[in-house]
Amino acid sequence: MTSRDAILTKIRNARSNAAAQIKPADDVGIHPQATPAGDLLGQFIELARAEVATVDELGTVAEVPAAVARYMEEQGLGNQLVLGPDPQLGDLDWQSIASLKCSQESPHPDGDTVITACYAAVADSGALVVVSSPDHPVELNFLPANHIVVLRRDQVLEDFERLWTQLRQDYAGKPWPRCINLIVGPSRTADLGFPPKMGAHGPGRVHILVV
Amino acid sequence: MQTTSLKFRQLASQALADETLRTALGDVERIMPVIRNSALDQLENPEAWFDRASASRDRTLAELDVYLEAFEQKVQQLGGHVHWAADGTEACEIIAGICETAGARTVTKSKSMVTEEIELNAFLESRDMTVVETDLGEYIIQLRGERPSHILAPALHVTLSEVAETFHRHHDLERAAPLREPTEMLLEARAVLRDRFLSADVGITGANFLVAETGGVVIVTNEGNADLTASLPDTHIVVTGIEKVVPTLEDAGLMLRLLARSAAGQRLSTYTTLIHGPRRAEDSSGPSNFHVVLLDNGRSDMLGTQLQEMLRCIRCSACINHCPVYTAVGGHAYGSVYSGPMGAVLTPGLAGLHAAAHLPNASTFCGRCEEVCPVRIPIPKMLRYWRDREFERRMTPRSVRYGLDWWTHMNASPRIYRSLLGIAARLLRGLSSRGWITRLPGPGRAWTRYRDMPTPAGQTFQHQWRRTRGRAGES
Numbered sequence: 001m002t003s004r005d006a007i008l009t010k011i012r013n014a015r016s017n018a019a020a021q022i023k024p025a026d027d028v029g030i031h032p033q034a035t036p037a038g039d040l041l042g043q044f045i046e047l048a049r050a051e052v053a054t055v056d057e058l059g060t061v062a063e064v065p066a067a068v069a070r071y072m073e074e075q076g077l078g079n080q081l082v083l084g085p086d087p088q089l090g091d092l093d094w095q096s097i098a099s100l101k102c103s104q105e106s107p108h109p110d111g112d113t114v115i116t117a118c119y120a121a122v123a124d125s126g127a128l129v130v131v132s133s134p135d136h137p138v139e140l141n142f143l144p145a146n147h148i149v150v151l152r153r154d155q156v157l158e159d160f161e162r163l164w165t166q167l168r169q170d171y172a173g174k175p176w177p178r179c180i181n182l183i184v185g186p187s188r189t190a191d192l193g194f195p196p197k198m199g200a201h202g203p204g205r206v207h208i209l210v211v
Numbered sequence: 212m213q214t215t216s217l218k219f220r221q222l223a224s225q226a227l228a229d230e231t232l233r234t235a236l237g238d239v240e241r242i243m244p245v246i247r248n249s250a251l252d253q254l255e256n257p258e259a260w261f262d263r264a265s266a267s268r269d270r271t272l273a274e275l276d277v278y279l280e281a282f283e284q285k286v287q288q289l290g291g292h293v294h295w296a297a298d299g300t301e302a303c304e305i306i307a308g309i310c311e312t313a314g315a316r317t318v319t320k321s322k323s324m325v326t327e328e329i330e331l332n333a334f335l336e337s338r339d340m341t342v343v344e345t346d347l348g349e350y351i352i353q354l355r356g357e358r359p360s361h362i363l364a365p366a367l368h369v370t371l372s373e374v375a376e377t378f379h380r381h382h383d384l385e386r387a388a389p390l391r392e393p394t395e396m397l398l399e400a401r402a403v404l405r406d407r408f409l410s411a412d413v414g415i416t417g418a419n420f421l422v423a424e425t426g427g428v429v430i431v432t433n434e435g436n437a438d439l440t441a442s443l444p445d446t447h448i449v450v451t452g453i454e455k456v457v458p459t460l461e462d463a464g465l466m467l468r469l470l471a472r473s474a475a476g477q478r479l480s481t482y483t484t485l486i487h488g489p490r491r492a493e494d495s496s497g498p499s500n501f502h503v504v505l506l507d508n509g510r511s512d513m514l515g516t517q518l519q520e521m522l523r524c525i526r527c528s529a530c531i532n533h534c535p536v537y538t539a540v541g542g543h544a545y546g547s548v549y550s551g552p553m554g555a556v557l558t559p560g561l562a563g564l565h566a567a568a569h570l571p572n573a574s575t576f577c578g579r580c581e582e583v584c585p586v587r588i589p590i591p592k593m594l595r596y597w598r599d600r601e602f603e604r605r606m607t608p609r610s611v612r613y614g615l616d617w618w619t620h621m622n623a624s625p626r627i628y629r630s631l632l633g634i635a636a637r638l639l640r641g642l643s644s645r646g647w648i649t650r651l652p653g654p655g656r657a658w659t660r661y662r663d664m665p666t667p668a669g670q671t672f673q674h675q676w677r678r679t680r681g682r683a684g685e686s
Contacts, residue, residue, distance in 0.1 A: 002295070003295045003296060003297040003301060003507075004295035006297055007295050007297060007453065007505075007507045007511055008276050008279070008280070010507075010511040010512070010514070011275050011276040011279075011453075011511050011514060012276050013515075014511065014514035014515030014516075014519075015273055015274070015275070015276075015514065015515060047478065051478075051481075085495070108409060110405060124478075125478050125479040126478065126479070127479055127483070132494065132497065133493075133494070134493045134494055134495055137494070137495050137496040137497075138438065138442045138496065138497060139439075139442055139443065139496055141438070142435050142438045142439050142442070143439070159464075160460075160461075160464030160467070160468075161461060161464060164459075164460040164461060164464065167460075175288075175289055175487065175488070175491065176289075176425055176426075176427065176485075176487040177487065177491075178486060178487055178488060178489070178490055178491060178494060178497050179438075179442065179484060179485070179486055179487075179497070180427075180484070180485040180487075181438065181482065181483075181484050181485075182479065182482070182483040182484070183481065183482060184477075184478070184479050184480070184481050184482075185481060186481070187433070187434055187435040187481060187482070188433050188434070188481055189347045189348075189397065189433060189434050190364060190433065190475065191346070191347040191348035191351065191364060191365075191366055192347070192371060192374065192393035192396060192397060193238075193371060193393060194238060194242055196433065197393050197394060197397050199394075199397065199398075199401070200347060200397060200401065200433070200434035200435060200436070201345065201401060201404065201405075201408075201434045201435045201436045201439055202434065202435025202438070202439075202481075202482065203435075
């Protein structure tokens with residue numbers, strides 16, 4: 001008997017009830033909290049800031065290049081910006097900002113500033129949600145020193161439950177993306193005492209541009 | 212699973228005399244309850260969430276085979292592989308086999324108590340592989356050749372100056388800056404580990420949850436090290452216990468809400484990642500090989516027994532942070548990777564009671580562990596279960612067994628009980644000075660060696676009851 005069969009047999013011997021089935025998701029008794037009506041974006045921004053992310057509210061996506069240049073200058077991050085392969089961002093008018101040197105890809109950004117789009121944001125936890133794809137390789141979220149994320153106002157969801165529902169719709173009949181990352185502020189560690197120190201292995205700065 | 216739990220008494224005495232450890236544990240005792248409580252207060256009615264979470268865990272455990280098979284099938288559909296290991300040795304063999312097939316020389320790891328349980332690092336090193344822990348706390352204790360003293364903060368017992376000294380001793384000297392501030396130590400570790408991440412052939416992580424519905428593996432960190440471990444090498448191996456499966460994403464969301472709050476007073480950990488299989492054909496990065504190793508190692512033996520509820524555990528460590536015994540003696544005294552109240556229940560279950568005796572006795576039964584547990588594990592009840600087994604197997608010291616026998620006889624005869632207690636109450640009063648008893652004769656000396664005891668009333672409760680009841684009747 002293989003270990004698989006042995007383990008499953010032991011589990012089956014230990015339980016009394018007949019074969020069960022995975023219950024539909026609406027059966028798990030989750031009742032999402034009532035979120036303050038309306039201002040999801042406000043709630044998201046408040047919680048993201050509480051977790052040490054910075055947020056800049058812009059008008060349209062066309063304002064992104066100038067906002068990035070402004071942020072990088074304020075923070076003293078130099079003028080090198082890594083744009084991922086995402087055409088949504090690549091097609092913006094970066095040429096108009098003479099001070100920025102943009103590269104389309106960097107295999108292992110380290111000490112760099114990277115800008116990416118995101119899939120959603122979760123208001124009740126202040127989390128950005130990014131999903132891996134050819135346009136958004138997962139390491140872009142973890143290797144750079146500074147991560148700038150463009151979030152559309154209509155991407156903010158109330159809670160996990162709404163996120164799961166949207167993912168199920170978007171990936172119905174297709175394999176799920178390899179990585180779904182929920183990110184709350186910069187990387188940190190509590191292994192060097194309280195309070196936690198920012199900038200462990202992931203980005204030490206997370207800056208959100210809301211468009 | 213190796214334990215040194217039989218040395219609990221000796222190790223606990225040493226720990227009590229360790230001033231540095233006392234400072235670190237004092238921080239846990241002072242800070243953790245405060246940040247946990249304020250994080251849980253963000254949820255309306257946290258107790259209702261505890262009810263839902265424990266019900267979800269119970270439902271899963273009652274049908275564990277169904278969820279494990281569903282998870283396995285989903286992972287296979289995504290192009291991953293699922294392996295089943297009956298014990299630690301089998302798990303180590305499977306993992307070493309995958310690493311050898313991948314031609315691995317360097318393996319990075321994110322923090323996983325299951326890999327500590329099966330002593331994976333030593334096994335891989337014996338097969339000529341270099342294993343690098345990437346969680347900062349695990350990295351520090353790996354360099355120091357120590358075991359974790361807390362499931363969440365494994366290097367809790369190490370002071371900042373010891374961290375600096377450890378880095379100086381093990382890192383390239385040219386690189387080593389003075390390292391006075393924590394941020395300098397962090398940058399130093401980040402720089403050294405960055406190279407390791409980029410050059411690793413295999414990445415090994417644990418899992419916080421496995422989602423049966425989608426075949427997803429949920430991994431939670433604050434540092435981001437698990438994501439670099441899981442995404443940069445060409446092979447990713449997940450090692451976890453069979454009890455970690457949850458039915459749906461909703462169940463996972465429920466656990467995540469409680470895990471980060473109970474563990475570290477956070478609304479959500481910095482990084483919560485759902486991984487589904489290997490890289491897709493069109494992806495430009497990510498591992499091409501994805502393996503999940505499901506470990507039993509004594510867990511299925513707990514199903515259907517009085518210990519089943521322990522398998523609800525989501526490893527948040529709230530019971531540890533709130534335990535008066537843990538915060539006095541620290542994790543190493545327990546002699547097991549799992550310490551504190553959850554460790555005192557789990558260690559005998561996984562390693563056998565013979566290897567873990569003393570641990571079920573390392574409790575004051577104050578009940579805080581059960582109070583703070585987000586999945587409502589009745590830990591005191593289970594410690595009592597282990598004490599009963601100890602007694603049955605005559606593992607309890609003879610003095611305790613005879614004492615209990617004597618106590619039983621005495622209790623069976625109210626007259627003898629009352630008169631002996633009356634004598635004891637008067638004697639104790641005679642031994643006290645200024646309201647306290649600081650030294651007892653005979654076997655009582657062991658008790659007063661570490662504690663004082665307030666002077667008793669001089670009369671038994673029953674005696675006083677007779678008097679006051681009499682008065683109440685008069686009025």
